[in-house]
Amino acid sequence: MQSVxxxxxxxxxxxxxxxTVAFALSGVMEGARKRLDAVGVCVVGFLAAFGGGTLRDLxxxxxxxxxxxxxxxxxxxxALCVLAMVFMRGRHFAPTAKAMQWPDALGLGLFAxxxxxxxxxxxxxxxxxxxxxxxxxxxxxxxxxxxxxxxPTAFHDHRPYAVCAFAGGWVYVALWHLQAPGWxxxxxxxxxxxxxxxxxxxxxxxxxxxxx
Amino acid sequence: MQSVxxxxxxxxxxxxxxxTVAFALSGVMEGARKRLDAVGVCVVGFLAAFGGGTLRDLxxxxxxxxxxxxxxxxxxxxALCVLAMVFMRGRHFAPTAKAMQWPDALGLGLFAxxxxxxxxxxxxxxxxxxxxxxxxxxxxxxxxxxxxxxxPTAFHDHRPYAVCAFAGGWVYVALWHLQAPGWxxxxxxxxxxxxxxxxxxxxxxxxxxxxx
Amino acid sequence: MQSVxxxxxxxxxxxxxxxTVAFALSGVMEGARKRLDAVGVCVVGFLAAFGGGTLRDLxxxxxxxxxxxxxxxxxxxxALCVLAMVFMRGRHFAPTAKAMQWPDALGLGLFAxxxxxxxxxxxxxxxxxxxxxxxxxxxxxxxxxxxxxxxPTAFHDHRPYAVCAFAGGWVYVALWHLQAPGWxxxxxxxxxxxxxxxxxxxxxxxxxxxxx
Numbered sequence: 099m100q101s102v103x104x105x106x107x108x109x110x111x112x113x114x115x116x117x118t119v120a121f122a123l124s125g126v127m128e129g130a131r132k133r134l135d136a137v138g139v140c141v142v143g144f145l146a147a148f149g150g151g152t153l154r155d156l157x158x159x160x161x162x163x164x165x166x167x168x169x170x171x172x173x174x175x176x177a178l179c180v181l182a183m184v185f186m187r188g189r190h191f192a193p194t195a196k197a198m199q200w201p202d203a204l205g206l207g208l209f210a211x212x213x214x215x216x217x218x219x220x221x222x223x224x225x226x227x228x229x230x231x232x233x234x235x236x237x238x239x240x241x242x243x244x245x246x247x248x249x250p251t252a253f254h255d256h257r258p259y260a261v262c263a264f265a266g267g268w269v270y271v272a273l274w275h276l277q278a279p280g281w282x283x284x285x286x287x288x289x290x291x292x293x294x295x296x297x298x299x300x301x302x303x304x305x306x307x308x309x310x
Numbered sequence: 311m312q313s314v315x316x317x318x319x320x321x322x323x324x325x326x327x328x329x330t331v332a333f334a335l336s337g338v339m340e341g342a343r344k345r346l347d348a349v350g351v352c353v354v355g356f357l358a359a360f361g362g363g364t365l366r367d368l369x370x371x372x373x374x375x376x377x378x379x380x381x382x383x384x385x386x387x388x389a390l391c392v393l394a395m396v397f398m399r400g401r402h403f404a405p406t407a408k409a410m411q412w413p414d415a416l417g418l419g420l421f422a423x424x425x426x427x428x429x430x431x432x433x434x435x436x437x438x439x440x441x442x443x444x445x446x447x448x449x450x451x452x453x454x455x456x457x458x459x460x461x462p463t464a465f466h467d468h469r470p471y472a473v474c475a476f477a478g479g480w481v482y483v484a485l486w487h488l489q490a491p492g493w494x495x496x497x498x499x500x501x502x503x504x505x506x507x508x509x510x511x512x513x514x515x516x517x518x519x520x521x522x
Numbered sequence: 523m524q525s526v527x528x529x530x531x532x533x534x535x536x537x538x539x540x541x542t543v544a545f546a547l548s549g550v551m552e553g554a555r556k557r558l559d560a561v562g563v564c565v566v567g568f569l570a571a572f573g574g575g576t577l578r579d580l581x582x583x584x585x586x587x588x589x590x591x592x593x594x595x596x597x598x599x600x601a602l603c604v605l606a607m608v609f610m611r612g613r614h615f616a617p618t619a620k621a622m623q624w625p626d627a628l629g630l631g632l633f634a635x636x637x638x639x640x641x642x643x644x645x646x647x648x649x650x651x652x653x654x655x656x657x658x659x660x661x662x663x664x665x666x667x668x669x670x671x672x673x674p675t676a677f678h679d680h681r682p683y684a685v686c687a688f689a690g691g692w693v694y695v696a697l698w699h700l701q702a703p704g705w706x707x708x709x710x711x712x713x714x715x716x717x718x719x720x721x722x723x724x725x726x727x728x729x730x731x732x733x734x
Binding site for chain 2 (some may be wrong): 157240247250
C-alpha cells in the first residue's frame, strides 16, 4: 500500500516535471519572438511553466507551492531558459514550434490532471475540479501571453485547446467517482486531452466563432 | 431573528446572481468584439462575472469561493455564454451595449456592497472595506479588458465608474457604523452607486484629466 | 533587545514607506503618459506601489497585508496621486522620470529586502526567498505596465533591473545565514541592488539579447 502511494507521488512529480519543461520552452520562445531581454525571456518561461500550477494552489489555498517543495525545479527551469537562449537560434524557431506541439499537448493533459486531482482530494464539486484542471493547464499560457501583451492564443486561435483539457478533466472525474486506481485516471485524462488535441491539429478542427 | 438572517442571506445571493449575469454579458460582448473563439468568449465572460468576487475572496483569505458554494452559478454563466453566442448577432451589439448600462450600474453597486460587507464582517478598517468593495465591483471588468489586450475601460473613458462604487462604499460603511439594518445599508449603497453612475451617463459628467 | 527589535521594525516600516512613494510616482507618471483619467492614474499608482508587496503576501499566505496594518499608507498614496495630478505638468515629465531613477533603484532594493526577509523568517529555501524578493521588487512595475497595456519595461528595455534585485537578494540570504544583524543585511542588500542599478545606468550596461 505504501509503495502504491509512493508510486503515485513519484508519477505525479514526473508528470509535473515533463509538463513544466514543455511549458517553459513555450514561454522562452514567446519571449524571444517578442524580443524581450534575457531577464524577460526567463520570466516569461517561469510564468508559463509555474503560472498555472501556482494559480491553482493559490485558489485552492494549498501551501507550500510545488516549486517550494521541489526547489530543484526552479533551478532546472532557470538552466533550461539559459540553455535555450544560448543554443536556440532564430532559424530554429519554426521547426521548434512545430515540434513543441506534442509535449505541449501532453503537458496540457498532465497539468489538467493534477488540477482535477487536487480539487477532488479537497472534496470540491466535480465542476469546480474540472475548472481547476482547466486553469492549471491553460493559465500558464494565458499569463505568458498577457505579459507579452498579446491576446492569449488559447482564446482566439479557433483551434480546440482548453476544450480538450475540459473533456479530459471530466474523464478524470468520472474515473475517480468509479473508484478507478489513480494512475488509470491520470493516463486516461492525459490520453483524452492529448489525443483530442492531436486530432484537432491533424484534422484542422475549428471552434465555432461568433455569428456576425 | 432566524428569518431575518435567512432573508439577508437570500438577498445577498440574489444580489450576486443579478450582478453576475450583467457582468458575464459584458464579458461575452467584449470577447465577441475582439473576435475571440467560443472558448475565449466564455472565459472572458467568466472572468468578468467571477473575477472581482474571486479576487476579493483571495485578498480576504475567504474560502470556499462563492462559486464553489453555489456551483449552479458556474453552470448558469456557462449556459448564458453559450446562449448569447448562439442568439446574439453583430447587429444587436450597439442596442445591447446601451441596454446593459443599467444592469451594469446595478451590478457595480451590488458587488461593491458585498465586498464592503465582507471586509466589515472581518473587522477590517473602513478604508480597506471601501477598497475591497471597489475591487469587487471593478476588477472583473479590469481582468476582462486586460485579457482582451485593452487598457481597462474603467481607467480611461473619463466617465465616473469606480468613483461611484467608492462613494457607495462609504455610504455602506457609514450606515454599518450607525448600526442600520443590513438591507438598508445594501439598498443605500446600491442606490447611491447606480444613481451616481446613471446621473453621470445622463449628464455626461467627465472625470478631470491630467493637465498637460 | 526590545529596543533593537523596535528599531528593526521601525526601519522596515520606513523602508517600505520610501519605496512605496517612489513606486507610486512611477505609476502616476505611466498612467498620465497613457492619458488615463483621474481614477486610472490613481489605480495605476496604487498597483505600482502596493502590487509587489501584496503579491508577496498572497504567495506567502501572510495576512493582514501591510497596507491593512498601516492604512495611513493608503491615504498617503491617495494624497500623493492627487497632488501629483494637480501639480505635475507634462513638461515636468522628462526631468521627473530622470530624477526618479534613484528613488526607484532604492525602492527596488528595499522591496527586494523585505521580500527576502519575510520568506527567510518563514524558513523557506534560499532560492525561494530570493525569488520572493524579486517578485516584491519587480511585480509592482509589471502590474503597472500590464494594466497600461505595455510589455513590462523590466523585461524588454535590455538594462539590468531585476538582475540587480536578484544579486541583492543573494547578498541578503548570505548575510542572514552568516547570522549578521538584520540592519547589516538590509543595508547590504539595498546597497548592492541600488549600486548595481546605478552602475548599469551610468555605464549603460546592456543585457544579452536573444541571438538571431
